Amino acid sequence: MTSELEPSEQDHTVALVEELLDELGVRKNRDLVRRLVLSALRLAGDETDRLDLKIVGTALAEMGDGFRMFAPYHDVPKLTIFGSARAAPSDQLYGLARELARKMADAGWMVVTGAGPGIMAAGNEGAGPEMAIGVNIRLPFETEPNAWIASNKKLVDMKYFFTRKLMLMKESTGFACLPGGFGTLDEAFELLTLVQTGKAEPAPIVLVDVAGGEYWRGWQRFVVEQVYGHKLADPADTNLYRITDDVGEAIEELLAFHRNYHSRRFVGDRMVIRLRHAPSEEDVARLSAEFADICSPRGIWRTEPLAAERASDDQLELPRIALEFDRAHHGRLRQLIAELNRLVPSEAPTVPPPAGETGTFTGGEGETGDGEESPEA
Secondary structure, eight states: OOSSOOHHHHHHHHHHHHHHHHHHTOOTTHHHHHHHHHHHHHHHHTTOOHHHHHHHHHHHHHHHHHHHHHGGGTTSOEEEEEOOTTOOTTSHHHHHHHHHHHHHHHTTOEEEEOSSSTHHHHHHHHHOTTTEEEEEEOBTTBOSOOTTTTTOSSEEEESOHHHHHHHHHHSOSEEEEOSOSHHHHHHHHHHHHHHHTTSSOOOOEEEEOOTTOOHHHHHHHHIIIIIITTTSSOGGGGGGOEEESOHHHHHHHHHHTTSSEEEEEEETTEEEEEESSOOOHHHHHHHHHHTGGGSOTTOEEEEOOOHHHHHTTOSTTSOEEEEOOOSSOHHHHHHHHHHHHHTSOTTSOOOOOOTTOOSSOSSGGGBOSSSOBOTTO
């Protein structure tokens, strides 16, 4: 079998896979399962190197383990905490992470960490056994998860960093990055890249330090001078994150994200934003003018549920606005979401993300919303 099969051979292979799926009783998401099986067979036919096959096999198995572990908690909002593995329990940073995790758990959020020592242990400790989740990495010098998560059923082990990062980001709706080394910076930059490029859903991201700390402010100076200053990124991308040394401010940023904003869905060229409270015509006109740079000339308008939304009974009770978003300026989109949230009084009770909508990989740019997937999916 090779990747350059004759049409008749391709048809025969597909027919054999269909027989296998019939025998196994696969009905749900059959098209995607078929694609998985055919992709694996194509690798075999390509005479792929054994090491490459091991990487694919291990990565697929690890993702399966992660998906199964997270599945029972899909509708529970989650905060992922990133930070140094070297912070000692006596460090001020450790105490800050523990306090943040405890208060978010008290608010009904589960707390996801990398299951290692330092800030990761602080997050698991603060969340408590019922609300803690761990995604451990097996390293030559660090193989065991921290004591706060080691015996918890909500723990999964990973060999590869890339599968671990997927699990640390895929299911969470909010993110807190505390000071750390190369691994923490890698996680922070990848998270920002995913949101900046629209490969992940908009989400609140807080960069948290101890009182008077200069870690993230020093990082910000570098980004402003060397990245924005050399026009290597859009300065509006500063809206994708918030730097703070106050746990209360960090929690407010995380919880207020869904004060009015509920979710979004793409239907063709239109991005529909579902809200908890309907904006006035005056508010919509103001926002349409203020964010004209990221819209088509049509601007922003109020809308009833579109046909694709009605067909799937998708949040039909919610008010919504729509725009033809340019899909490029996600920092400005984050500003728009902040403005929509400001339409609701700050004393209004904060609400968790909508059930079934938790996670940063829930469609977004990859879903047109009309039953078809775009090339980015």
